[in-house]
Amino acid sequence: MPSSNRRILVTGGAGYIGSHTTLQLLDTGYDVVVVDNLSRGRREAVDPARLREVDLLDTESLVRVMNEKPFDAVIHFAAYISVGESMKTPELYFHNNTAGSLSLLTAMIRTGIKNVVFSSTAAVYGMPTTVPIPESEPYAPVNAYGETKVMVEKMLNWFDQLHQLRSICLRYFNASGADPEGRTGEEHDPETHLIPLLFLAIKTGKPVTLFGSDYPTPDGTCIRDYIHVSDLARAHIAAVESLVNGGPSAKYNVGTGQGYSVQEVLRAVEEVTGRSVPYTFGPRREGDPPLLVADSSRLQRDLGWKPVDSGLNRIVETAWKWFNRARA
Ligand code: UDP
Numbered sequence: 001m002p003s004s005n006r007r008i009l010v011t012g013g014a015g016y017i018g019s020h021t022t023l024q025l026l027d028t029g030y031d032v033v034v035v036d037n038l039s040r041g042r043r044e045a046v047d048p049a050r051l052r053e054v055d056l057l058d059t060e061s062l063v064r065v066m067n068e069k070p071f072d073a074v075i076h077f078a079a080y081i082s083v084g085e086s087m088k089t090p091e092l093y094f095h096n097n098t099a100g101s102l103s104l105l106t107a108m109i110r111t112g113i114k115n116v117v118f119s120s121t122a123a124v125y126g127m128p129t130t131v132p133i134p135e136s137e138p139y140a141p142v143n144a145y146g147e148t149k150v151m152v153e154k155m156l157n158w159f160d161q162l163h164q165l166r167s168i169c170l171r172y173f174n175a176s177g178a179d180p181e182g183r184t185g186e187e188h189d190p191e192t193h194l195i196p197l198l199f200l201a202i203k204t205g206k207p208v209t210l211f212g213s214d215y216p217t218p219d220g221t222c223i224r225d226y227i228h229v230s231d232l233a234r235a236h237i238a239a240v241e242s243l244v245n246g247g248p249s250a251k252y253n254v255g256t257g258q259g260y261s262v263q264e265v266l267r268a269v270e271e272v273t274g275r276s277v278p279y280t281f282g283p284r285r286e287g288d289p290p291l292l293v294a295d296s297s298r299l300q301r302d303l304g305w306k307p308v309d310s311g312l313n314r315i316v317e318t319a320w321k322w323f324n325r326a327r328a
Contacts (some may be wrong), residue, residue: 014041
């Protein structure tokens with residue numbers, strides 16, 4: 001069991017994955033302070049007493065927060081996440097994600113915090129040549145968002161070597177689902193992710209567009225590895241424990257190893273909700289690889305993590321419960 005009494009600084013704790021991990025940390029007995037500028041997160045997702053409304057680029061303010069108490073580790077979620085937006089305004093992404101992370105790491109070096117868990121992504125691989133994808137697959141991002149994460153992963157290698165700042169990079173596959181107790185969930189504006197868009201189509205009656213029907217997959221739609229956000233949160237806690245207990249820096253894929261096509265997800269949504277989803281087929285979305293499935297055996301072997309909430313129906317059920325609470 002993870003130890004309680006540990007003090008964790010969470011950046012981006014008002015966001016989707018950050019808010020779930022914060023709740024799980026608190027449920028498990030950790031002390032948590034959240035840094036978030038609320039530019040995209042939800043204020044109501046964070047207990048006001050724990051929130052420090054600070055921008056990642058403001059190194060001096062980060063140093064002040066880090067000096068509030070002796071933090072054992074930082075979990076760094078704060079970032080922009082839209083691939084499409086990153087291809088329109090890459091400067092925004094390099095500024096916020098890469099320069100923002102550098103500012104955070106600088107503040108950590110100044111205050112002597114030596115452990116960080118970093119939100120990385122399957123987008124570092126681009127169009128992978130080996131599936132399921134092992135961590136040894138080379139960096140080959142095909143969008144600016146993925147490149148911002150590669151840059152931070154590389155900075156972390158240097159900071160380990162030169163400042164003894166140890167890091168675990170968690171490369172998420174398709175984060176999905178919501179807190180089973182309905183306390184927080186996915187809510188982006190505008191929404192770009194498949195499962196909430198399928199729900200919106202049910203709610204509004206306006207068809208969702210499925211991007212591409214001619215991929216080299218059994219039903220012609222893209223296959224992804226959907227991982228429940230609660231399982232992602234558990235991976236962060238396992239990573240913190242590893243670092244705090246003296247474990248080495250590492251990079252891990254976080255997925256289930258099981259892929260589902262867009263049409264299979266649509267059918268699961270219809271089954272769970274009992275409603276039909278209006279949809280049409282549209283052209284492929286630029287930069288979408290046909291097949292992204294994780295080989296997460298390294299994470300399972302090293303940290304003893306395994307997915308427990310990531311059955312597709314469980315993902316859809318918890319997400320649907322949250323959707324009806326948040327947007328009904
Ligand atoms: N997708 C789709 N229509 C949409 C949004 C997504 O067909 O309106 C597809 C997308 O092409 C991909 C899958 O759903 O194959 C998951 O996309 P999402 O944006 O949720 O996550 P990503 O894979 O980009 O991280």
